[in-house]
Amino acid sequence: MISFEAVCRMVEGIEPRELERWIDERWVLPESRSEGYVFREIDVARVRLIVELRHDLAIGEEAMPVLLNLLDQLYAMRRRMKALADALDALPEETRLALRASFDDGKETE
Amino acid sequence: MAQRNPYEVLGVGKDAGAEDIRRAYRRLAKQHHPDLNPGNKQAEGRFKELNAANDILSDEKKRARYDRGEIDETGAEKPQYAHANYRDFAEGAPGAKYHAAEGMEPGDLDDILAMFGRGTRGANLRMPGEDFRYVLTVDFLDAVNGAKRRLTLAPDKSLDVTIPAGVRDGQILRLKGQGGEGIGGGPRGDALIEIHVAPHPLFRREGDDIHLDLPVTLAEAQLGGKISVPTPAGDVTMTVPPHSNTGGILRLKGKGAPRPDGSRGDQYVALKVVLPEGGDPELTEFLRKWAPKHPYDPRREMGRGAGKP
Numbered sequence: 001m002i003s004f005e006a007v008c009r010m011v012e013g014i015e016p017r018e019l020e021r022w023i024d025e026r027w028v029l030p031e032s033r034s035e036g037y038v039f040r041e042i043d044v045a046r047v048r049l050i051v052e053l054r055h056d057l058a059i060g061e062e063a064m065p066v067l068l069n070l071l072d073q074l075y076a077m078r079r080r081m082k083a084l085a086d087a088l089d090a091l092p093e094e095t096r097l098a099l100r101a102s103f104d105d106g107k108e109t110e
Numbered sequence: 111m112a113q114r115n116p117y118e119v120l121g122v123g124k125d126a127g128a129e130d131i132r133r134a135y136r137r138l139a140k141q142h143h144p145d146l147n148p149g150n151k152q153a154e155g156r157f158k159e160l161n162a163a164n165d166i167l168s169d170e171k172k173r174a175r176y177d178r179g180e181i182d183e184t185g186a187e188k189p190q191y192a193h194a195n196y197r198d199f200a201e202g203a204p205g206a207k208y209h210a211a212e213g214m215e216p217g218d219l220d221d222i223l224a225m226f227g228r229g230t231r232g233a234n235l236r237m238p239g240e241d242f243r244y245v246l247t248v249d250f251l252d253a254v255n256g257a258k259r260r261l262t263l264a265p266d267k268s269l270d271v272t273i274p275a276g277v278r279d280g281q282i283l284r285l286k287g288q289g290g291e292g293i294g295g296g297p298r299g300d301a302l303i304e305i306h307v308a309p310h311p312l313f314r315r316e317g318d319d320i321h322l323d324l325p326v327t328l329a330e331a332q333l334g335g336k337i338s339v340p341t342p343a344g345d346v347t348m349t350v351p352p353h354s355n356t357g358g359i360l361r362l363k364g365k366g367a368p369r370p371d372g373s374r375g376d377q378y379v380a381l382k383v384v385l386p387e388g389g390d391p392e393l394t395e396f397l398r399k400w401a402p403k404h405p406y407d408p409r410r411e412m413g414r415g416a417g418k419p
Contacts, residue, residue, distance in 0.1 A: 029207060029208065040204065041199060041204070042196070042199035042200070042204040042205065042207065042208075045195060045196040045198070045199050046196055046199075046208070048196065049145050049196040052143070052145075053143075056136070056139060057136050057139050057140050057143065058136050059140075071145070071146065072208045072209060074148070075148065075197075075200040075201060075205050075208070076205075076206075076209050078148055078149065078200075078201050079200075079201055079202075079205055079206065082201060
């Protein structure tokens with residue numbers, strides 16, 4: 001449980017007003033409680049990422065939602081791929097080998 | 111990793127200005143930022159190298175010291191990534207919080223295969239379709255007597271449901287083949303409809319039996335007679351025996367809810383003697399003059415003194 005103020009201290013180069021705007025834009029999704037915003041580790045890491053994209057890489061405010069949206073899609077896909085990989089790992093070896101052979105065949109014909 | 115010359119890393123000349131360096135760094139960093147290239151170790155290494163180079167060249171003093179040979183390529187590297195990276199979270203369960211848009215988070219294997227437009231047909235899987243679940247609230251009498259109802263699933267899709275007579279609250283009706291489409295030529299799933307029976311102002315249901323409180327007049331209770339009683343199937347005539355009383359229960363056999371085997375529950379009628387509203391002058395007069403030969407105490411069972419101060 002990390003407070004708004006703590007995030008401003010932890011992330012170099014973030015202005016409170018800027019962070020508030022990002023929350024309004026829903027680029028960052030802290031939990032809203034009576035005592036104020038509560039951030040989790042992933043939210044802090046995301047703030048840090050947006051700071052880097054915004055300041056170091058000069059991604060404009062206009063382009064940021066497009067980028068974040070694509071990034072979220074990429075990570076969603078990677079989460080599913082990971083779940084799929086885990087599921088495949090749990091298959092009997094024979095099935096796994098057959099799958100691998102068929103997958104590699106598929107790549108060659110591409 | 112062997113460090114390279116920072117000018118080479120950023121691809122700029124020795125005489126590059128601060129703006130050139132900034133632009134070169136941004137261009138390359140956008141390409142190699144590890145959170146934009148999750149799982150790509152090469153990008154991660156390249157990004158570290160870029161940052162080290164930029165650290166030296168973007169700082170005039172450090173750049174001058176490097177040019178004079180006072181520090182080497184690694185000299186200024188600070189621990190840039192001591193904190194946790196976004197990608198480490200985003201690929202785990204917490205990442206689901208930042209799904210791109212509704213419907214973007216594929217739920218199961220079928221969804222992953224469907225992303226590439228093949229359903230699961232190509233996968234030699236033959237599975238029945240998904241079961242769809244609904245809740246349908248029906249009137250008390252419709253539940254006892256049976257009815258046909260139209261269930262609207264979507265603006266353009268509705269389902270005619272036959273509610274079997276005697277259906278109970280919480281019972282689930284299964285409509286075969288009204289669920290999701292089958293996979294790989296498999297049969298369609300079913301629609302599962304959970305029935306909620308609304309309460310009735312007069313009748314109560316216990317299992318297949320119906321309970322009803324029935325008001326009767328003093329004369330009907332005392333003298334007995336034939337009276338009309340509502341049942342879920344309509345009014346029936348019932349004989350009240352003489353000397354009935356409030357709390358007396360009469361059974362109407364076979365007037366309850368139908369059972370799947372064709373038999374029926376019973377209806378239980380609880381009598382409740384009701385005196386004329388506002389008092390009847392003749393009745394009052396009669397009772398005043400009435401000196402019973404057999405006095406009775408309806409509170410006898412309660413015991414002496416019980417509940418009295």
